[in-house]
Amino acid sequence: MSYLKTTGIVIKEVNTGEADRIVTIFSKNKGKISASAKGARRPKSHLVAGTQLLCYSEFVLFKGKDMYSVTSCDVIEPFYDIRSDLERLTYAAHMMEMVNDVIFENQPATRLLQLFLNSLYMLTKTDKSPLQIVRIFEFRLLSIIGYAPWVSGCTECGSTLFDSMYFSFLKCGFLCGGCLAKDKGAIRISEGAAKALNYIVYSKMNNLFSFEVSENVLDELGRVSRRYMRDRLEKNYNKLDFIKNINGVKC
Ligand SMILES: [Zn+2]
Structure with missing residues (x-):
């Protein structure tokens, strides 16, 4: 046996x-x-x-x-507190759906498990913005499974001037203003969003959640993550639309 x-x-x-x-x-x-x-x-x-x-x-x-x-x-x-709160539960369900899609039998994924548990802990035991927790979770999950966006500098020339960056879905990372001809569809992102993305992808797990961003930056991260997830995982993740519908939060 x-x-x-x-x-x-x-x-x-x-x-x-x-x-x-x-x-x-x-x-x-x-x-x-x-x-x-x-x-x-x-x-x-x-x-x-x-x-x-x-x-x-x-x-x-x-x-x-x-x-x-x-x-x-x-x-x-x-994690009782998540199940008793519809909004938190929806954020958790979104993370759960992503995890379910990217893990496999007989393939331990300890870093991803740690990320998931840490994110649930932050969602339950702290007053950190749930939307920020989820954005961090999304980009970090993609990084762990091998889809980290190139966000240390411009993918073409290496420029690290974060105040003039665009995000290129074609190049899977940053493009500076000078290299924008390489992908005219790249979207402008603020310095705050560029720095936040850089932090999420490269920081140590212990410090992953220890930064704050404005609502505007969260909006920008949301726009990038939604499309980047759809491109990489070939799926639309729609669970957070529920929260958007009930209280107008931009997810
Ligand atoms: Zn460049």
Whole structure:
């Protein structure tokens, strides 16, 4: 018999049968794992808490013929406050969707897991702007999986004059005013947005969230990230439109 012990966070849950659940776990040891949790919806089940969406737990999984099943789970961090707040939950759902799309079975992605947990922590335990947390998460996720935009200077001439930069989706990074002929479709970005992008891509994980930007810069980052994500991941991520609709936030 084969057991796997790993920490992980539930990123998808599907109810099956009368009281069962199939969960997708973003695990530390094995990347994406699907596991059945028998009886997990019964109120007295020892699996009820740890198999809920966004619960970070230590799991013991039994490897069956077709899929894993959850033998036990000890909750490490339940991120309760996210689930009780519709707005936070929407931001978390957006991040969850991206994570679900870019992780794979048997491929540990520890840096991405750390980014995801840190982002959820910031979303739950701090009063940091959720939109800023999400923008940082998006660009850093893309960087971790190999799609880092070139934001240390102009992709053509190397200029680091951040007060006159454009973002080129064609070149996947900055173009300075002097090199704009290389991509006339590049969009002008402010010095603040250029510096923020540079910080998000190159800073250490420990310091990743420790900067502040204006709402205007967040708007700019949003415009770049939406299209850059669509180009790189070939998908429109629309969950944040819900927040835009309910309270007019530009996402
Ligand atoms: Zn240049």
